[in-house]
Amino acid sequence: MKRHTPAQTLFLSAQDMAAMVRQMGAASTLTRLADAIEADYVRWQDFDKCARVASHSSDGVIELMPIADAKTYAFKYVNGHPKNTRVGLPTVMAFGVLADVATGVPDLLSELTLTTALRTAAMSAVAARALARPNSRSMALIGNGAQSEFQALAFHHLLGIQEIRLFDTDPAATVKLMRNLQHSSLRLIACESIAQAVRGADIVTTVTADKTNATILTPDIIEPGMHINGVGGDCPGKTELHPDVLRGAAVFVQYEPQTRIEGDLQHLPADFAVTELWRVLRHEAPGRSHEAQVTLFDSVGFALEDYSALRFMRTAAQQLGYGQWVSLIPELANPKDLFSLIRPEAPLTAKAGARSVRRPELATA
Amino acid sequence: MKRHTPAQTLFLSAQDMAAMVRQMGAASTLTRLADAIEADYVRWQDFDKCARVASHSSDGVIELMPIADAKTYAFKYVNGHPKNTRVGLPTVMAFGVLADVATGVPDLLSELTLTTALRTAAMSAVAARALARPNSRSMALIGNGAQSEFQALAFHHLLGIQEIRLFDTDPAATVKLMRNLQHSSLRLIACESIAQAVRGADIVTTVTADKTNATILTPDIIEPGMHINGVGGDCPGKTELHPDVLRGAAVFVQYEPQTRIEGDLQHLPADFAVTELWRVLRHEAPGRSHEAQVTLFDSVGFALEDYSALRFMRTAAQQLGYGQWVSLIPELANPKDLFSLIRPEAPLTAKAGARSVRRPELATA
Numbered sequence: 116m117k118r119h120t121p122a123q124t125l126f127l128s129a130q131d132m133a134a135m136v137r138q139m140g141a142a143s144t145l146t147r148l149a150d151a152i153e154a155d156y157v158r159w160q161d162f163d164k165c166a167r168v169a170s171h172s173s174d175g176v177i178e179l180m181p182i183a184d185a186k187t188y189a190f191k192y193v194n195g196h197p198k199n200t201r202v203g204l205p206t207v208m209a210f211g212v213l214a215d216v217a218t219g220v221p222d223l224l225s226e227l228t229l230t231t232a233l234r235t236a237a238m239s240a241v242a243a244r245a246l247a248r249p250n251s252r253s254m255a256l257i258g259n260g261a262q263s264e265f266q267a268l269a270f271h272h273l274l275g276i277q278e279i280r281l282f283d284t285d286p287a288a289t290v291k292l293m294r295n296l297q298h299s300s301l302r303l304i305a306c307e308s309i310a311q312a313v314r315g316a317d318i319v320t321t322v323t324a325d326k327t328n329a330t331i332l333t334p335d336i337i338e339p340g341m342h343i344n345g346v347g348g349d350c351p352g353k354t355e356l357h358p359d360v361l362r363g364a365a366v367f368v369q370y371e372p373q374t375r376i377e378g379d380l381q382h383l384p385a386d387f388a389v390t391e392l393w394r395v396l397r398h399e400a401p402g403r404s405h406e407a408q409v410t411l412f413d414s415v416g417f418a419l420e421d422y423s424a425l426r427f428m429r430t431a432a433q434q435l436g437y438g439q440w441v442s443l444i445p446e447l448a449n450p451k452d453l454f455s456l457i458r459p460e461a462p463l464t465a466k467a468g469a470r471s472v473r474r475p476e477l478a479t480a
Numbered sequence: 481m482k483r484h485t486p487a488q489t490l491f492l493s494a495q496d497m498a499a500m501v502r503q504m505g506a507a508s509t510l511t512r513l514a515d516a517i518e519a520d521y522v523r524w525q526d527f528d529k530c531a532r533v534a535s536h537s538s539d540g541v542i543e544l545m546p547i548a549d550a551k552t553y554a555f556k557y558v559n560g561h562p563k564n565t566r567v568g569l570p571t572v573m574a575f576g577v578l579a580d581v582a583t584g585v586p587d588l589l590s591e592l593t594l595t596t597a598l599r600t601a602a603m604s605a606v607a608a609r610a611l612a613r614p615n616s617r618s619m620a621l622i623g624n625g626a627q628s629e630f631q632a633l634a635f636h637h638l639l640g641i642q643e644i645r646l647f648d649t650d651p652a653a654t655v656k657l658m659r660n661l662q663h664s665s666l667r668l669i670a671c672e673s674i675a676q677a678v679r680g681a682d683i684v685t686t687v688t689a690d691k692t693n694a695t696i697l698t699p700d701i702i703e704p705g706m707h708i709n710g711v712g713g714d715c716p717g718k719t720e721l722h723p724d725v726l727r728g729a730a731v732f733v734q735y736e737p738q739t740r741i742e743g744d745l746q747h748l749p750a751d752f753a754v755t756e757l758w759r760v761l762r763h764e765a766p767g768r769s770h771e772a773q774v775t776l777f778d779s780v781g782f783a784l785e786d787y788s789a790l791r792f793m794r795t796a797a798q799q800l801g802y803g804q805w806v807s808l809i810p811e812l813a814n815p816k817d818l819f820s821l822i823r824p825e826a827p828l829t830a831k832a833g834a835r836s837v838r839r840p841e842l843a844t845a
Contacts, residue, residue, distance in 0.1 A: 219559025
């Protein structure tokens with residue numbers, strides 16, 4: 116599927132993306148996405164990075180997340196509105212763009228609501244592959260909302276997790292998750308409390324949505340050797356972990372300047388030691404140092420994952436024939452002649468008498 | 481034209497926008513846009529503002545420009561690649577989005593390449609209405625590229641400019657402008673030099689494209705009482721005016737923190753006095769103090785103009801029936817059930833023996 120003109124943009128709608136992921140399969144999509152993310156994290160120094168730009172309101176936040184390497188620019192638009200479910204809308208909605216650094220042409224416009232859930236789960240799995248004990252088989256999953264199935268499947272397919280211990284303050288969310296994953300080979304166990312879900316788990320994933328400083332995990336329920344995958348604390352004023360949980364762990368982050376503002380890290384002093392994950396993936400910094408160490412990935416979602424996901428989805432769409440070309444950018448015969456788009460037609464007859472009749476609105480107003 | 485589902489987005493393509501502006505007429509569009517911009521500048525304090533977020537490369541820049549009031553969030557994506565015309569692409573390309581602050585739903589996705597030219601010209605006219613001598617009739621227009629006709633028409637229709645004195649290093653650009661505006665009632669005079677174009681003009685507009693520290697205007701050619709509308713110096717390392725031109729003038733800006741970085745102001749000390757235009761429009765600060773004073777609008781393009789333009793264009797599209805609904809955001813029966821988009825269908829028969837045949841890819845991979 117070729118574009119017809121140099122400034123057209125491939126548009127992947129929400130329906131396109133859902134159909135494409137169904138065709139590829141969730142396991143394959145998550146595995147390939149994780150590999151794409153890891154490959155980009157390993158070339159961390161190639162990217163022009165900044166913390167995302169947030170616009171906060173009483174009920175939520177709207178953020179822009181740009182990033183670029185020498186060839187490709189990407190950004191994501193994403194919101195977070197925990198009360199949205201009351202009006203039938205997702206809490207998190209997103210879309211994004213890939214553009215050519217050399218010309219600025221937006222090459223791809225894509226839905227990113229579904230894709231964000233996939234890439235967040237793939238990112239968590241990339242971190243856990245590097246940090247959790249290799250023989251991890253059981254995971255607690257606290258928060259069974261929109262992102263939870265994706266986390267469950269990513270840890271199942273990429274880390275070999277076989278049992279997931281579920282808890283949500285809304286029992287209907289847990290029932291939904293169990294129904295959605297009933298045909299997987301995961302053993303799903305609904306628990307009565309966070310403590311019960313966490314007890315004995317190798318990995319603890321928190322993916323709750325409230326925009327509050329919550330305390331989902333306290334130090335007393337954390338066991339030696341656990342890996343904590345903290346996903347839901349991702350915004351100023353939106354945290355999940357008691358500060359002592361971080362103090363008792365080796366803490367790993369995506370991009371330190373952003374996580375200090377947004378992550379569970381926001382409650383700790385500016386000099387609290389953390390390690391950026393890319394250094395572990397490049398073997399430039401240690402990950403887990405011993406079997407009994409608690410490791411913690413304070414995930415907030417970084418623009419690089421969206422860059423990786425947009426590029427992966429573009430390639431998949433080109434291979435599988437999804438999407439349509441749209442004209443976000445005008446087509447110009449002479450690029451200096453933007454005005455040609457709205458130029459009134461010249462008079463059909465050049466005779467003086469006829470001109471006033473067809474004199475364009477421009478000249479008479 | 482109503483949307484079918486709560487999360488659909490109205491898409492205004494480049495063709496839609498061109499057709500809509502042709503239908504409304506350039507004069508009417510510019511006049512109404514200028515009024516919309518002025519009305520929003522007067523309520524300056526309602527907006528959550530920040531300098532735009534730029535990603536620079538050797539050949540250009542890609543920027544995101546977000547802004548919000550309590551109800552509406554807007555952002556623009558815009559590039560600046562002066563060499564683009566060599567490969568048949570516009571130097572500046574843009575698109576943008578309006579979103580609902582209460583939910584984060586992206587309501588409008590619109591082309592903004594044509595619209596940026598219109599809103600930039602309308603903004604210049606808003607500033608000149610407040611700053612130029614009221615009897616201004618003649619304007620020098622230095623740089624006759626993509627934005628030039630829009631500036632000419634805005635000053636013609638909104639300020640009563642009758643004569644425009646043209647100069648461009650590329651004579652073909654001047655010829656293009658004269659051809660495009662031949663049916664207007666403007667008197668168009670091609671000049672041999674910048675100095676010749678500027679001599680005797682009431683207003684001097686510079687709208688050149690090179691990403692260099694150029695010196696289009698020098699103090700020796702500036703005459704008492706002139707209003708300078710400096711549009712092309714809008715990026716670090718991209719300026720048009722000799723610093724002494726600014727020193728000899730009362731300087732007005734859109735949003736001081738951004739103009740200090742991007743405008744011609746970047747060559748002056750941080751304490752060089754400027755006035756934000758909204759204060760003049762609200763009559764909280766003086767504009768021109770006397771007939772012989774040189775006034776200077778150091779325009780860089782601010783997110784608020786795009787907010788105004790996107791809202792204006794959305795209303796116009798709704799009234800005139802332009803655009804189409806697209807699904808950037810998925811439709812979910814249960815907003816907590818994002819996974820339903822990719823859930824493999826349940827087995828048609830619930831019998832144990834039949835399950836393995838239809839066992840979804842999720843569970844087997």
